Amino acid sequence: MKRGKVTIDRDQCKGCYLCVRACPFKVLEADTKMDPSGVYPAVFSHPEKCTACASCYQMCPDSAITVYELEGDEK
Amino acid sequence: MKRIAGHPESLVPVQSKYCGGCGHGIIHRLICEIIDEMGLRAKTVITNPVGCAIWADLYFDTDTVQPPHGRTPAAATGIKRVLPDHLVICYQGDGDLAAIGTAEMIHAANRGEKFTTIFVNNAIYGMTGGQMAPTTLVGQKATTAPRGRDPVEAGMGYPIRVLEMISTLEGTRYLARGAVNNPGNVRKVKGYIRKALEAQMAGVGFTMVEILSQCPTNWGMDPIKSVEWLENNMIPFYKLGEVKDEIEAVKASGTATVAGGEK
């Protein structure tokens, strides 16, 4: 099974959480820490469950998400 | 580690002015992914409308031209006719396309103008703060229909299914409707847009992709509720899928004219 890694650009994220909804494995969550612009950005909370399906990327209206496929033992 | 998805090249790397959750951002990204994949950024001209997408010229790293409200297909006509080898995308919202610009849209379609229209349908007027649109659903509330759209007592008319309406025009070749409410539908929209842009470059004729999009701010909901509202209300009324597809027939008939040079 593929393993993935997601980075979220906190300067772009507006906290819409469409990525959180889209993720089939509940990998993403809203941050509990607010950033200076008043947004609680999405965060990559459960990396071990990510399969690099890129559903989060598909839904992000701000192209804040980058999805990587991990190879070998990469984290 | 292999990057498999990320911010496209042709999308300007700034935070957009669009509201959080707005479908425009998804649609902009899809267009940029496709023109990157097709290698067409340097040959693309986008006409952007009056409406929320007035800002689109800040986000597409392509040539853009911004015309008066509703005249977007007329300007796109002028551009594509004189630059036939370029990829011309006419990007419009529901007011620009189906209200003030109805005549320009219908006649560009009827003439079979060879640009691709991206019609973002969010059933409301966004930029001006939530007035009724031609695509607002019956009973849906808007600032100019505070008790809900009422075609019977208040004479407010019915929501317009644009693709079905213009499918009767012989000059239309590919008309498809998608939505950006979930990843599966987003991928389908990308397929429709890609098919339309390839048809344009093959000289097939008039192509339009209508995309149902959420407007959290003017629907008065958070983004997640707004995509649920779209799923429950818009998709049952505006059927998803390819409404008309004559691409292969046109190609087979030999009437697809691959564009020549400048005029």
Add this chain to the structure above:
Amino acid sequence: MSGNSPEKILMKGNEAIAEAAIRAGCTAYFGYPITPQNELIAWMADKLTDMGRVFIQAESEVAAVNMVYGAAAAGKRAMTSSSSPGISLKQEGISYAAGADLPFVYVNIVRGGPGLGSIAPAQSDFNQSVKGGGHGDYRVIVLAPSSVQECADLTYLAFDLADKWRMPVLILGDGVIGTMMEGVTLPPMRDLASLPDKSGWAVGGLYKTGRAARHITSLDLVPAELEKKIFNRFDRYKKMADEETRFEEIQCADADLVIVAYGTSARVSLGAVEEARKAGLKVGLFRPISLFPFPADELDRLAKAGKRFLVVEMSMGQMADEVRLSIHDRAPVDLVAHAGGVVPTEEEVFAAAQKILGIEPAKVQGGKK
């Protein structure tokens, strides 16, 4: 029609405008039928497609001017034409084009207004033409032919002026000028490769040069920045006015009374000047050819020299107001005004001149009709 015709050809004004535009390198024409300019669109329909150029009969005058907007943004010499009601429809597009500094040529063959009015000639679109007829602060160059030859010459010039000054240029005719026939020597067919290079600002062709993307727009939400753009534009208009003011003076030097008229009114007034001179009256004709820039300084010079003025126009005094502004009320400005498609006659202009000069006009005996 051969490429370079030194001989004189009998043509209508509308046709001469169209042919001159083609020869000036107009490669895109978008129009809509309206009387009395239909010969122009028909000429374009007949010629352009065979030449590999773009012709569209659009669904409305609104659509047509916006097609011009797109083609002009793409750096092409583009044109539209109409008559008064249709020109009203185009004002939004013209305002946007002016605000985006796009060059193009448009033609108004004026008919009686307001509203649907009449199809007979008028000059009642003067204010709309010279004051920036759409919303916002802007101007267009306005050229007023008074012969079929000038229809050709001024149209040919208009494309050069539009490109040089990055602004729309209007050819302002009327229903007589557009449909009458006179002999014309047509200008030469321009080689499209010799047209001004617009690659410095137009869209399209990015793939050839690798330049940065361009965004043609008239929007700027920062007031100080938009103001700066408008101030710069008006500086450009000032420079343009220094170079592009055009007029004709006939027997004004010794005149006591100067008739000010353009287009068809100027032709009529010329006849009145001839009659007046025969009767020993010192009357001259000042004919503005550019209505914007208006030849204000020249008129003021005549006013300072002690002359008085009679404006003859098929309008309720739109140009007369401009003349008064130009001469700072130094001298009286009288007016022969007509409307609704009525054309002034030489007799009435002559009679008006006589009255101003204190002579009781004689009863008309035979003479011209």
